Amino acid sequence: MSRVLPAEGGLRRVIGDGQELPDGEVDLTPEQHLELFRRLVLLRTYDERSLVYHRQGRIGTYAIFWNHEAMQAGSEFALEERDWIFPSYRESAIGILRSMPVSTVLSWWRGHPAGWWNPEEWGVASICVPIATHVPHAVGFAWGSRLKSEDRVALAYFGDGATSEGSFHEGATFAGVLKAPVVLFCNNNQWAISTPLELQSAASALVDKAAGYGIPGVRVDGGDVLAVYDATREAVEHARAGEGPTFIEALTYRAAPHATADDPSLYVDEARVAEERENECVGRYERYLHRLGLLSDEQAAGLREAALQTMRDGIAQAEAEPPADPGLVFEHAYREPPPVLADDLAHLRSVLEP
Numbered sequence: 001m002s003r004v005l006p007a008e009g010g011l012r013r014v015i016g017d018g019q020e021l022p023d024g025e026v027d028l029t030p031e032q033h034l035e036l037f038r039r040l041v042l043l044r045t046y047d048e049r050s051l052v053y054h055r056q057g058r059i060g061t062y063a064i065f066w067n068h069e070a071m072q073a074g075s076e077f078a079l080e081e082r083d084w085i086f087p088s089y090r091e092s093a094i095g096i097l098r099s100m101p102v103s104t105v106l107s108w109w110r111g112h113p114a115g116w117w118n119p120e121e122w123g124v125a126s127i128c129v130p131i132a133t134h135v136p137h138a139v140g141f142a143w144g145s146r147l148k149s150e151d152r153v154a155l156a157y158f159g160d161g162a163t164s165e166g167s168f169h170e171g172a173t174f175a176g177v178l179k180a181p182v183v184l185f186c187n188n189n190q191w192a193i194s195t196p197l198e199l200q201s202a203a204s205a206l207v208d209k210a211a212g213y214g215i216p217g218v219r220v221d222g223g224d225v226l227a228v229y230d231a232t233r234e235a236v237e238h239a240r241a242g243e244g245p246t247f248i249e250a251l252t253y254r255a256a257p258h259a260t261a262d263d264p265s266l267y268v269d270e271a272r273v274a275e276e277r278e279n280e281c282v283g284r285y286e287r288y289l290h291r292l293g294l295l296s297d298e299q300a301a302g303l304r305e306a307a308l309q310t311m312r313d314g315i316a317q318a319e320a321e322p323p324a325d326p327g328l329v330f331e332h333a334y335r336e337p338p339p340v341l342a343d344d345l346a347h348l349r350s351v352l353e354p
């Protein structure tokens with residue numbers, strides 16, 4: 001039996017603080033709890049290693065998702081394999097939760113074609129960098145799947161800033177009217193690069209936007225992997241039952257730079273960041289599992305070491321890829337490329353292959 005508790009600001013919460021705040025529970029077996037923890041550790045390790053690889057010049061600009069792991073792993077855990085995920089750059093590594101090789105995602109950040117996966121193979125659409133343009137894709141996919149009686153749910157991840165975009169409005173409008181089996185998952189980290197939430201929207205809670213589209217909305221603590229899992233499970237059930245979409249607002253606070261190219265010290269409240277880092281989502285779940293007697297220190301250390309090894313193997317594999325043909329940059333854009341591009345390509349080859 002699930003026991004999800006209301007928390008401040010209408011947030012759903014399951015994990016307590018081990019002191020005054022009591023723990024709730026969700027309907028997961030001890031094995032499922034451990035698997036969920038393994039996935040959190042894998043994502044955390046992926047993220048921390050990627051930052052190092054960026055600094056070593058081994059991957060390009062990278063969108064850090066430190067402390068977003070609970071939102072990603074918790075929601076993905078509520079999906080079936082046949083369901084599709086539409087990620088933004090913030091969820092770039094979500095495929096590894098579906099056994100996509102780590103080297104594939106690292107190759108994507110290396111700008112190498114080995115990072116171009118076939119969405120059908122993993123049920124994971126291409127990483128979307130333009131803000132919110134994948135929301136209509138997810139809705140259209142979900143609607144099309146229903147028309148074909150495929151029983152698939154689509155889940156789109158996007159940020160607080162994305163809810164100000166036309167594409168979000170268009171996607172949510174269609175989702176509501178067509179009752180598309182889609183979950184619109186908003187990771188509200190309260191920043192869109194340097195734009196704070198209060199300059200993004202005058203809405204007191206982003207979940208209130210759902211009502212305008214005739215969509216049920218749920219607000220959940222984004223640092224609580226079990227609350228996220230439970231809210232998504234409910235939304236997925238609702239979609240599968242033909243009841244249509246759900247908007248989930250997972251509230252958190254960005255505890256890292258927007259990306260490796262960003263210097264948040266110019267605009268962020270550093271004391272608040274320190275507070276968030278103190279209460280980060282992997283540790284919160286780890287302490288919960290300890291309280292329940294489901295996880296030992298040795299098991300946690302073993303999972304961390306295994307994740308590190310996965311990353312070491314992944315970067316070695318990505319770096320072993322032969323260099324890509326520079327001609328790829330110019331392909332697939334024009335049926336008949338303008339002649340000037342041939343000059344550009346010749347120049348690029350002369351630089352890269354002297």
Ligand SMILES: Cc1ncc(C[n+]2csc(CCOP(=O)(O)OP(=O)(O)O)c2C)c(N)n1
Nearest residue numbers: 090129130131159160161162189191192193
């Ligand atoms: C259509 C579009 N406009 C502007 C940008 C530049 N841009 C990149 S990230 C970002 C902020 C997005 O914030 P949010 O939706 O909250 O997502 P977060 O990065 O916090 O996960 C912007 C404006 C873009 N990528 N696409």
Ligand SMILES: [Mg+2]
Nearest residue numbers: 159160191192
């Ligand atoms: Mg944001």
